[in-house]
Amino acid sequence: MAKKESSFLNMVLTLFLVTGIAGLALGYVYNITKKPIALSKKVKLEKAIKAVVPEFNNEISKDKQTININDKDSVVLYFAKKDDEIVGTAVETYTNKGFSGKFRIMVGFLPDESIYNTSVLEHKETPGLGDKMDAKKSDFSKQFINKNPQNFKLLVKKDKGDVDAITAATISSRAFCDAVQRAYDNYKNNNGGNKK
Amino acid sequence: MSQWKNFSKGFIKENPVLILLLGLCPTLGVTTSAENGLGMGLATTFVLVMSNLVISLVKNLIPDKVRIPSFIVIIASFVTIVQLVMEGYFSALYESLGLFIPLIVVNCIVLGRAEAFASKNSVFSSLIDGLGMGLGFAFALTVLGGIREILGSGAIFGFNLGFYPLDKDGNPITILVFVLAPGAFIVLGYLIAITKKINKS
Numbered sequence: 001m002a003k004k005e006s007s008f009l010n011m012v013l014t015l016f017l018v019t020g021i022a023g024l025a026l027g028y029v030y031n032i033t034k035k036p037i038a039l040s041k042k043v044k045l046e047k048a049i050k051a052v053v054p055e056f057n058n059e060i061s062k063d064k065q066t067i068n069i070n071d072k073d074s075v076v077l078y079f080a081k082k083d084d085e086i087v088g089t090a091v092e093t094y095t096n097k098g099f100s101g102k103f104r105i106m107v108g109f110l111p112d113e114s115i116y117n118t119s120v121l122e123h124k125e126t127p128g129l130g131d132k133m134d135a136k137k138s139d140f141s142k143q144f145i146n147k148n149p150q151n152f153k154l155l156v157k158k159d160k161g162d163v164d165a166i167t168a169a170t171i172s173s174r175a176f177c178d179a180v181q182r183a184y185d186n187y188k189n190n191n192g193g194n195k196k
Numbered sequence: 197m198s199q200w201k202n203f204s205k206g207f208i209k210e211n212p213v214l215i216l217l218l219g220l221c222p223t224l225g226v227t228t229s230a231e232n233g234l235g236m237g238l239a240t241t242f243v244l245v246m247s248n249l250v251i252s253l254v255k256n257l258i259p260d261k262v263r264i265p266s267f268i269v270i271i272a273s274f275v276t277i278v279q280l281v282m283e284g285y286f287s288a289l290y291e292s293l294g295l296f297i298p299l300i301v302v303n304c305i306v307l308g309r310a311e312a313f314a315s316k317n318s319v320f321s322s323l324i325d326g327l328g329m330g331l332g333f334a335f336a337l338t339v340l341g342g343i344r345e346i347l348g349s350g351a352i353f354g355f356n357l358g359f360y361p362l363d364k365d366g367n368p369i370t371i372l373v374f375v376l377a378p379g380a381f382i383v384l385g386y387l388i389a390i391t392k393k394i395n396k397s
Contacts, residue, residue, distance in 0.1 A: 004256065015262055018266045022272075129372075
């Protein structure tokens with residue numbers, strides 16, 4: 001078969017057809033994968049929440065409150081309930097002070113306002129240094145467990161706080177504290193623990 | 197050229213990363229571990245095979261003057277399909293590679309093979325070429341990622357080899373630079389030198 005000539009009509013028609021078929025194919029695949037993607041996102045979120053609050057049995061991805069901090073950033077409160085009784089609140093929070101910019105963590109509070117647990121959702125901190133804030137890599141984040149920010153100063157010891165910083169990653173440690181503090185402030189402001 | 201030669205040239209003789217030096221952006225970015233390298237390599241292989249196949253099928257229907265935009269649309273569609281499927285069914289892999297998947301669109305290997313091979317050869321040859329080049333790319337990325345993981349984290353495919361001394365918290369003391377960006381360049385440099393030597397002899 002001879003090659004098609006590059007006439008104006010041929011070019012327009014070809015591009016139109018190529019983009020049209022590509023669009024149709026993509027729409028088809030998108031429809032098939034829509035459900036699994038939504039499901040895996042939900043599972044991921046629930047897993048992150050489960051790690052930071054005690055056992056619950058409500059549908060947590062619907063029981064939430066979003067607080068917009070500014071145009072781009074928001075803090076999300078998830079209320080964990082067991083038989084309609086609040087057992088904890090998971091707060092999705094962030095900081096812009098990380099060594100490589102923004103990272104997001106999840107902080108869980110008990111109704112008595114103490115921290116139940118924390119987990120890192122996504123970060124770009126230096127592997128081997130800042131990434132030790134991940135509970136899998138070091139015990140840094142475990143020092144927050146069972147602490148009430150009212151009498152546990154969320155600042156690294158260098159800044160006269162109560163937090164032991166990660167060796168050689170003071171900036172990441174400070175950012176982590178900043179994120180936990182933001183979670184606590186928003187949790188308090190919205191009266192999270194007492195919301196029925 | 198026999199089909200076997202056509203297939204195997206992607207590994208050493210015309211390896212896209214080590215000889216042609218194409219697609220270095222994802223190469224340097226994702227190869228912090230052997231697993232990431234392999235995942236990226238296989239995703240690229242899929243795109244390469246499918247785009248080579250489709251482009252060699254339609255090569256006579258596309259006028260020369262609009263071939264590049266047409267090829268790019270075809271490649272980008274396959275990349276998006278890979279991304280959607282990966283997000284839906286392999287969410288763990290998507291978490292570590294997600295950021296780099298869209299980069300396959302601009303990976304010069306894919307367009308390079310479309311332009312240099314698929315638009316001039318038969319469907320079957322193009323399929324074999326895509327498979328060989330893709331697997332050669334995956335091979336290079338896995339080796340690169342493996343070396344960086346062994347030196348930088350003391351592990352391979354996430355499995356701890358435990359030859360590094362431990363610090364007081366029980367974490368291994370490793371040669372951190374190999375996980376960071378400069379390590380990618382250092383390891384790549386050595387790999388290129390070794391491949392050159394093999395090709396010469």
